[in-house]
Amino acid sequence: MVSVMLSNEGQELIFRNARSYSYWLDRPVDDGLLRQVYELTKMGPTSANMCPLRILFVKLREAKERLKPALDAGNVNKVMTAPVTAILGMDVRFYEKLPQLFPHADARSWFKDLPEPVLEYVALRNSSLQGAYFMLAARSLGLDCGPMSGFNNAKVDAAFFAGTTIKSNFLCALGYGDASKLYPRSPRLTFEETCQII
Ligand SMILES: Cc1cc2nc3c(=O)[nH]c(=O)nc-3n(C[C@H](O)[C@H](O)[C@H](O)COP(=O)(O)O)c2cc1C
DSSP: OOOOOOOHHHHIIIIITOOBOSSBOSOOOOHHHHHHHHHHHTTSOOGGGOOOEEEEEEOSHHHHHHHGGGBOHHHHHHHHHSSEEEEEEEETTGGGGHHHHSTTTTTHHHHTTSOHHHHHHHHHHHHHHHHHHHHHHHHHTTOEEEEEOOBOHHHHHHHHOTTSSEEEEEEEEEEOBOGGGOOOOOOOOOHHHHOOOO
16 A cells, blocks of 8 residues: 655646746756656556657757757757757557566567557557656656657658657657746646546
């Protein structure tokens, strides 16, 4: 039984005070911290423990320049000024790692002959969940996030994942956000608008 819960301060950090950032302070993010973000991210649950998420951390100027032509105009500055932008991708042949990841059953056989659109659907669902774990992990370590889907997936895939079975899902800039440039928080739906208990 779980007998502890996250402190109010922790909840503020991950949820209530966490925002989506577009502007970044001039403060670097070291590679060790990116590793820590992954070490937390990987613990979140996925179907049959398939873990389809693959992450490319774009940090160097040259790598950012490769990403730039795929970005919607409104996202160019956000990526070019962020210390790091993670390309959150998904391996659509995720089932090849199931003998390692789900060793107590032949889970590979459940997926390997499924049609491509079904594999993509499964990979998208599970890598999107992992993308959410990734943002919560980053925030729990004091980083800020700037998630983005405003980009051309085919261009990103050609530039970074050619010849692989990985496809891009979404981007997430990481760093220390400039809170002075935030818009006021937009409203959220209430419990009554969203939920039913039956
Ligand atoms: C999957 C995803 C895609 C998004 N795409 C973009 C984007 O392309 N450009 C952008 O400026 N913001 C983008 N956003 C940011 C959202 O607009 C933002 O998270 C939302 O308005 C809530 O803002 P808040 O976190 O500051 O409350 C995206 C967010 C998510 C989760």
